Amino acid sequence: MIPFSPPDITQEEIDEVVDTLKSGWITTGPKTKKLESELAEFVGTNKVACLGSATAALECGLRLLGVGPGDEVITSAYTYTASASAICHVGAKPVLCDVAPGSYEMDYAALPALVTQRTKAVIPVDIAGRMVDYDALAGALGEAAGKWSASNEVQESIGRIAVLADGAHSLGARRHGKNAGQVADLTAFSFHAVKNFTTAEGGALTWRPGAFDDEAVYKQVMLMSLHGQTKDALAKDRAGAWEYDIAFPGWKCNMTDIQASLGLAQLRRYPGLLQRRHELVKRYEQGLEGLGVQVLAHAQGNPDTDGFASSAHLMLVRLEGRSRAFRDALIERLALAGVSSNVHYKPLPLLTAYKDLGFDIADFPNALAQFENEITLPLHTLLTDDDLNTVVGEFARCKAELESEGMR
Numbered sequence: 001m002i003p004f005s006p007p008d009i010t011q012e013e014i015d016e017v018v019d020t021l022k023s024g025w026i027t028t029g030p031k032t033k034k035l036e037s038e039l040a041e042f043v044g045t046n047k048v049a050c051l052g053s054a055t056a057a058l059e060c061g062l063r064l065l066g067v068g069p070g071d072e073v074i075t076s077a078y079t080y081t082a083s084a085s086a087i088c089h090v091g092a093k094p095v096l097c098d099v100a101p102g103s104y105e106m107d108y109a110a111l112p113a114l115v116t117q118r119t120k121a122v123i124p125v126d127i128a129g130r131m132v133d134y135d136a137l138a139g140a141l142g143e144a145a146g147k148w149s150a151s152n153e154v155q156e157s158i159g160r161i162a163v164l165a166d167g168a169h170s171l172g173a174r175r176h177g178k179n180a181g182q183v184a185d186l187t188a189f190s191f192h193a194v195k196n197f198t199t200a201e202g203g204a205l206t207w208r209p210g211a212f213d214d215e216a217v218y219k220q221v222m223l224m225s226l227h228g229q230t231k232d233a234l235a236k237d238r239a240g241a242w243e244y245d246i247a248f249p250g251w252k253c254n255m256t257d258i259q260a261s262l263g264l265a266q267l268r269r270y271p272g273l274l275q276r277r278h279e280l281v282k283r284y285e286q287g288l289e290g291l292g293v294q295v296l297a298h299a300q301g302n303p304d305t306d307g308f309a310s311s312a313h314l315m316l317v318r319l320e321g322r323s324r325a326f327r328d329a330l331i332e333r334l335a336l337a338g339v340s341s342n343v344h345y346k347p348l349p350l351l352t353a354y355k356d357l358g359f360d361i362a363d364f365p366n367a368l369a370q371f372e373n374e375i376t377l378p379l380h381t382l383l384t385d386d387d388l389n390t391v392v393g394e395f396a397r398c399k400a401e402l403e404s405e406g407m408r
Contacts, residue, residue, distance in 0.1 A: 002391060004340035005194040008273065008381045013265040020261040028226070029234045031257040035264050036204070042267060043171070043181040045206045047214045049221040050260065054168045054190030054203035056253035058086035058123065060224050061164045061186040061205055064217060066152030067092050067120045074114050075123040075166070076106045077347050077359075077367040083123050083166045084348055094357070095119070096348060098364040104296065104316070105132050107366065108140040115144035120151060121162040126170035126180060128296055128344070129196070129313030134175070134183045137163065157212065158185055171197050172274045175308040181206045191259075196273060196311055197266050199259035223247055225254045276381045277312035280388060284315055284377065287392035291399065294318040314344055315379040319399070324372040326407050331375060333398035339391050342376040 020031055032050055039048040051057050067073060069091035075083045077096040087094040095114050100107040104127045111122070122141065124132045141161050150156040165184035167173075173180040181187045191202035205221060207214075226232055228250030235241060266273075281298045288295055296316040301307020319327055327343070334341050347367040349359035361368050377391055 001338045002340060002378055002383070002387050003380075004342055004376075004378050005380050006382055007193050007198050007200075008269075009262075010265075010269070012269065013262050016261040016265040017258060020257050023257075025234075026258050027256050028232055028254045029257045031264060032255050032260040033234070035199075035255075035260040035267070038264065038267055039204060040206065042270070043206055044179045044209070045181050046209050047218045048204050048206045049218055049225070050199075050202065050204045050255040050263075051221075051225055052203065052253035052255060053082075053192070053201060054166070054188045055082040055086055056225070056251075057188035057203045057205035058082065058164065058166065059089050059251075060221050060253075061188060062086060062090045062092070062121065063224060064186070064220060065121055065155055065162050065164070070118060071120045071151065072116060072118040073121045073123060074106075074111065074119060076125045076127075077349060077364040078104055078345060078370060079125040079127065079166065079348065080168075080345055081348065081351065081353065082168070083125055084354070087123070092120070093118075094354075096354075096359060096364065099366045099370060101366050102370075103366070104128070104370060106137075108133070108136040111137075111140040112144040115141075115147050115161065117147055117149065119144075119148065119161055120155065121164050123164050123166050124184070125166045126168070126173065127314075128298070128316050129169040129173050129311030130296065130298060131167075131170055131173045131175040131180050131183070131308060131310070132165075134163070154212065154217075162186070164188070168192075168203070169195070169313040170311050171195075172270065172311040173309065174303040176306060177304050180311070182208060184208065185211050191263060196277065196313055197263070197270055199255065199263040199266070202255050202259045202263070224250050225252070226250060227252060273381050274311060277379065278309070280379055280383060281312050281315065283385065283388050284379075284392070287389070288317065288395070291396055292320050294320060312379065315377040316344060317375050317377055318370070319373040319375060321408070322373045323408060326402060327373050327375055329402055329407060330395075330398055333401065334394060337394040337398060339394050340378060343371070343374055344376045345371070347371050 071092040084094040097106040163184040165187040167187040168190035170180035191199040228248040231244040298310040303309040348354040349361040
């Protein structure tokens with residue numbers, strides 16, 4: 001069986017975790033702080049706040065912006081629930097934007113019409129690890145600038161509708177000379193087990209250099225992540241430093257040193273992991289050529305000038321001219337042949353939670369069209385060249401079998 005996305009764990013990660021377990025410090029502590037520092041250097045931002053998940057990072061970002069009941073936040077209809085559920089968690093109203101025809105990105109031409117006086121932020125999604133077109137996004141928000149008003153000092157300092165990127169897939173991506181994390185006002189990363197870079201569970205929030213007072217924002221996120229407590233366990237561990245206060249009733253979404261130790265080892269390996277992912281993408285592109293599919297591009301031009309390079313997180317493939325039934329049957333045939341595959345994503349209006357909020361998939365025809373014939377093939381750094389050849393071979397065989405049976 002060729003798995004879909006197993007974690008790439010080596011003895012280096014194991015040794016780092018064992019070192020943490022032996023240290024006696026397993027919750028938020030020195031290794032978490034070290035990982036934050038090293039991630040900031042890798043991304044090219046001044047500060048990174050490590051948290052329990054990317055969802056927590058999105059929620060903390062919205063709370064930093066003062067987003068709450070009565071406010072609206074726009075995100076894509078084509079994403080995982082976390083992009084929208086964080087909006088619901090802070091009491092705001094999610095507003096969904098359809099994707100552009102033939103694209104996984106929001107339709108920037110349709111975006112200005114969705115902005116109202118209550119719109120406080122937009123959450124674009126770097127799907128599959130490819131940074132969205134932030135220039136087009138900025139232009140769209142500029143068209144709607146007259147409708148916006150700030151609700152707190154952080155929003156006021158930005159001077160427009162805030163951009164909080166769902167960069168769950170895009171750690172290590174680059175576009176037009178900027179890294180993921182350097183462009184949006186705030187960016188949330190995910191370190192879940194299936195991500196390129198993992199801490200088993202976990203995530204992080206960072207922000208564009210120069211956007212805010214780094215220390216003030218970092219302190220506020222730390223307060224949010226640990227009950228509003230003014231000292232974490234590391235600070236309280238110092239001799240005589242037990243005293244603390246609760247600044248506000250906060251939440252509990254801090255990262256532990258056990259998680260961070262995984263991340264420290266992963267980060268040392270990450271440049272090589274990214275390179276291998278791009279090698280696999282190129283092999284896929286060559287192998288799938290002529291099979292009647294569209295493959296999402298993970299690199300184009302020079303990422304330091306006018307092009308981009310994704311983090312090569314997901315191998316999104318569209319089956320040209322084929323139906324949802326064909327796609328689902330192909331997934332089943334591949335599974336029987338020992339190849340795991342998946343779908344990214346079921347548009348939010350197809351899910352009960354968002355139907356209950358009043359969304360109707362009929363209002364999002366482009367998202368539905370993208371979803372109905374999309375299949376995601378295995379892409380991970382434990383995949384060998386032989387494995388990839390097997391995946392492509394079985395994909396071609398199973399697809400041809402279904403077509404020969406008259407299925408469309």
